[in-house]
Amino acid sequence: MQELNEQTEQRLKKLQELREIDLDPYKQTFNPEHRARDLIDSFSNHSKEELERQDIQVSVAGRIIALRDFGKASFAHIQDSTGKIQIYIKRDILAEDFSIVKKIDIGDQIGVKGRLFRTKTNELTIEVKNLVILTKCLYPLPEKWHGLKDIELRYRQRYLDLIVNPEVKEIFAKRSAIIKAIRDFLEAKDFIEVETPMMHLIPGGATARPFKTHHNALDIDLFLRIAPELYLKRLLVGGYEKVFEINKNFRNEGISTKHNPEFTMMEFYVAYKDYNFLMEFTEELITSVAMKVIGSLKIPYDDVVLDFTPPWNRIPMLEALIEAGVPESILNDSEMASTWAKQKGIDIPKDASLGKIIDEIFKEIVEPNLIQPTFIIDYPVELSPLAKKKPDNPQLVERFELFIAGREIANAFSELNDPIDQRQRFQKQVEAKMRGDEEAHEMDEDFVRALEYGMPPAAGEGIGIDRLVMLFTNSKSIRDVILFPLLKPERA
RNA sequence: GGGCCGUUAGCUCAGCUGGUAGAGCAGCUGACUCUUAAUCAGCGGGUCGGAGGUUCGAAUCCUCCACGGCUCACCA
Numbered sequence: 001m002q003e004l005n006e007q008t009e010q011r012l013k014k015l016q017e018l019r020e021i022d023l024d025p026y027k028q029t030f031n032p033e034h035r036a037r038d039l040i041d042s043f044s045n046h047s048k049e050e051l052e053r054q055d056i057q058v059s060v061a062g063r064i065i066a067l068r069d070f071g072k073a074s075f076a077h078i079q080d081s082t083g084k085i086q087i088y089i090k091r092d093i094l095a096e097d098f099s100i101v102k103k104i105d106i107g108d109q110i111g112v113k114g115r116l117f118r119t120k121t122n123e124l125t126i127e128v129k130n131l132v133i134l135t136k137c138l139y140p141l142p143e144k145w146h147g148l149k150d151i152e153l154r155y156r157q158r159y160l161d162l163i164v165n166p167e168v169k170e171i172f173a174k175r176s177a178i179i180k181a182i183r184d185f186l187e188a189k190d191f192i193e194v195e196t197p198m199m200h201l202i203p204g205g206a207t208a209r210p211f212k213t214h215h216n217a218l219d220i221d222l223f224l225r226i227a228p229e230l231y232l233k234r235l236l237v238g239g240y241e242k243v244f245e246i247n248k249n250f251r252n253e254g255i256s257t258k259h260n261p262e263f264t265m266m267e268f269y270v271a272y273k274d275y276n277f278l279m280e281f282t283e284e285l286i287t288s289v290a291m292k293v294i295g296s297l298k299i300p301y302d303d304v305v306l307d308f309t310p311p312w313n314r315i316p317m318l319e320a321l322i323e324a325g326v327p328e329s330i331l332n333d334s335e336m337a338s339t340w341a342k343q344k345g346i347d348i349p350k351d352a353s354l355g356k357i358i359d360e361i362f363k364e365i366v367e368p369n370l371i372q373p374t375f376i377i378d379y380p381v382e383l384s385p386l387a388k389k390k391p392d393n394p395q396l397v398e399r400f401e402l403f404i405a406g407r408e409i410a411n412a413f414s415e416l417n418d419p420i421d422q423r424q425r426f427q428k429q430v431e432a433k434m435r436g437d438e439e440a441h442e443m444d445e446d447f448v449r450a451l452e453y454g455m456p457p458a459a460g461e462g463i464g465i466d467r468l469v470m471l472f473t474n475s476k477s478i479r480d481v482i483l484f485p486l487l488k489p490e491r492a
Numbered sequence: 493g494g495g496c497c498g499u500u501a502g503c504u505c506a507g508c509u510g511g512u513a514g515a516g517c518a519g520c521u522g523a524c525u526c527u528u529a530a531u532c533a534g535c536g537g538g539u540c541g542g543a544g545g546u547u548c549g550a551a552u553c554c555u556c557c558a559c560g561g562c563u564c565a566c567c568a
Contacts, residue, residue, distance in 0.1 A: 005501085005502060006501095006537055010519060069527095070530085073524090074527090125526090139502065140518050140519070142517095142518090145529060206568085207567085251568075256566095256567085439566090462568085464568055466568090488560090490558095
């Protein structure tokens with residue numbers, strides 16, 4: 001319990017008084033037969049007179065969010081998961097002792113039964129015959145017309161945010177709809193949904209720093225996964241041809257409006273296909289989600305309108321750089337590239353490979369300008385140790401990233417299935433790690449062994465679900481699409 | 493981690509160049525049987541984020557700390 005203030009004391013006193021008359025407000029059950037939104041929708045065409053004639057009995061349960069007391073009658077609005085509806089409690093009609101109405105506070109949850117009618121102002125209202133207090137609320141709710149604005153409180157006490165800010169509920173309803181649409185789409189195409197480990201002996205499948213934990217009985221260190229990729233590909237070896245997983249990844253890195261340490265990723269793999277297939281597939285997937293969830297391919301985000309109408313632009317990474325004004329002559333030489341980047345004020349880590357330098361330049365000068373959906377294709381091989389090389393240019397791999405609103409939304413490639421090449425790429429990563437690159441991949445012998453048994457040619461992709469939800473809900477911060485974003489503890 | 497900004501009643505916010513802390517909602521008491529930001533009369537409610545410092549005197553100025561926001565760096 002927080003420090004007792006005057007308001008909580010009042011509420012505790014009412015709670016005690018209710019218990020004294022044998023109405024403990026935490027014990028009853030209640031079976032509402034109706035929900036607020038349904039009632040308002042179903043009876044929108046019923047006039048005042050029709051309602052008087054028909055005597056429609058309903059029951060709803062919900063939280064009191066507004067209360068107007070008139071002495072021998074009261075109006076209130078109660079809110080359930082669907083919306084709110086007005087109730088009218090009149091002493092002459094209420095079956096219970098009217099004095100319990102004085103024990104009700106804003107925030108309490110009640111169940112009511114009674115007759116539908118329309119007030120003078122034509123608002124659909126329940127005339128309460130029976131009333132039961134289901135749960136006492138011991139704190140005052142945030143203020144009725146400004147709501148809860150304090151961002152820190154909204155994240156720390158998301159339950160309060162959800163109670164008083166209806167638009168927040170809509171965001172998470174949309175999040176649920178987006179994930180369902182993705183699942184439906186993939187299942188309709190015969191994908192099988194799987195779950196692979198969250199705890200990895202070797203963190204792999206992405207370049208990122210992991211969280212470390214420990215298994216006591218086995219006395220081994222484990223890492224929370226940074227990606228499911230290497231396990232999903234083992235399933236291709238095992239004979240599945242279409243698999244996907246929607247689940248959390250954990251990366252031990254900074255927190256920002258675009259990053260939460262745990263975030264939701266959808267990864268899927270298709271046998272016998274390459275990254276060209278995946279680009280069309282991605283267009284189909286995301287437009288299908290947009291149509292189902294938003295009902296349009298033109299979606300406002302921040303101060304632009306995102307147009308998802310396919311086909312989306314496909315630009316090779318090097319071309320995108322040249323278009324953005326990077327001299328072609330520096331793109332083959334890490335010395336020159338590094339010098340050019342530094343002149344432009346771009347930080348280049350020492351010992352960076354040419355690919356890494358090019359990537360840094362790309363992130364700085366191209367990425368923020370990729371507003372409309374755009375596939376950037378053909379990445380330097382050093383950046384992509386799990387992707388298949390292009391047959392006509394072994395410096396590049398068959399990989400694309402999808403950018404929307406200046407952010408990476410998806411990452412995909414033709415999967416490297418040559419075990420000898422894979423082993424060499426891991427070895428290069430291990431060397432980079434020895435030189436101090438904390439994010440370089442580790443050798444995963446079992447994964448290489450799986451490839452040695454033979455993985456069919458395949459294409460795979462990861463889509464950042466939180467970021468996709470941000471786009472479809474016009475949210476500027478990832479914290480607005482994650483119910484409980486990570487925050488520091490309240491008190492030291 | 494760096495920079496900038498913020499933290500005052502349960503909530504939303506005022507509080508000027510330093511002079512004993514304010515409003516609205518919410519709460520309490522009373523009136524009121526169609527209100528919806530109900531209305532009317534009255535009343536209570538504060539460790540001004542925390543700790544130091546300057547000063548006769550600090551919500552206000554200074555230092556440190558905590559938490560948050562934006563941003564840069566790292567990343568998806």
